[in-house]
Amino acid sequence: MATPSSKAGTKGVPKHHRRQQMLDAATEEFGIRGYAAASLPAIAARVGVTKTLLHQYCGTKEELYIACLVPVGDRLLDAIRTAMSPDGTGPHTPLRVLRGIFTALEGQREAWFVLYDTTLPPGGDAARRAAEYWSAIDRLAAGGTAELMRAAGSADPLDADALKYVWRDLVATLVRWWVKHPEQTPEAMTQRCARLFAAAATLTSDSRFG
Structure with missing residues (x-):
């Protein structure tokens, strides 16, 4: 299974790459835990970003799931x-x-x-x-x-x-x-x-x- 990088939150990472890291982490979180139990803070932690930054890139939990x-x-x-x-x-x-x-x-x-x-x-x-x-x-x-x-x-x-x-x-x-x-x-x-x-x-x- 894909394992997202823990360096996505560092400066210098291209925005499109950072968003893809977020999507990879979210796919793993949703796939393992299911939508109801999936946690946005846990997804953010997987890639080393804040929950606020995750929202800025991917929107709400439902929008992130659809993505x-x-x-x-x-x-x-x-x-x-x-x-x-x-x-x-x-x-x-x-x-x-x-x-x-x-x-x-x-x-x-x-x-x-x-x-x-x-x-x-x-x-x-x-x-x-x-x-x-x-x-x-x-x-x-x-x-x-x-x-x-x-x-x-x-x-x-x-x-x-x-x-x-x-x-x-x-x-x-x-x-x-x-x-x-x-x-x-x-x-x-x-x-x-x-x-x-x-x-x-x-x-x-x-x-x-x-």
Whole structure:
């Protein structure tokens, strides 16, 4: 995980670099503690600046959260769209999507929990912006799972909907496991997922489970 510099508050640091250090520290704080428990003084302390200076650069707590949310939301959406676009949805698409997600999060893995933060105040701008990203990602997942089910011979829309829920929970579970194993590179995780998928396919094809 990225560790922000403790020298951001010293004179001579370019303003754009100082603000980025603040955003990196805030992303880590929000990702680890969640929006509700995240502390602006703790974020300021991570980079060696005052809370007042943090406010001057990044605004309110909600504005700071949104400034952290947008880059990760955009990166993940771009990664998923790129993974799904080459030749349409096919058997290798899930692994391409996972590789894209792992690559997009590498160096800042806790950003996943910034995007999927269940402690956001309902009705606020932060919750609205997060929900927009959730909806966009869900739409991509819905399209992909529908294509996979059609390729498997199922025209039942409920099959595709059920698979979308399975996929969403699977991705979240794999990312959580990955965060706990920082030694695992995106490529290593992709290969691990390929082995897990192969094992699952073997189980489902076993006549004892038919």
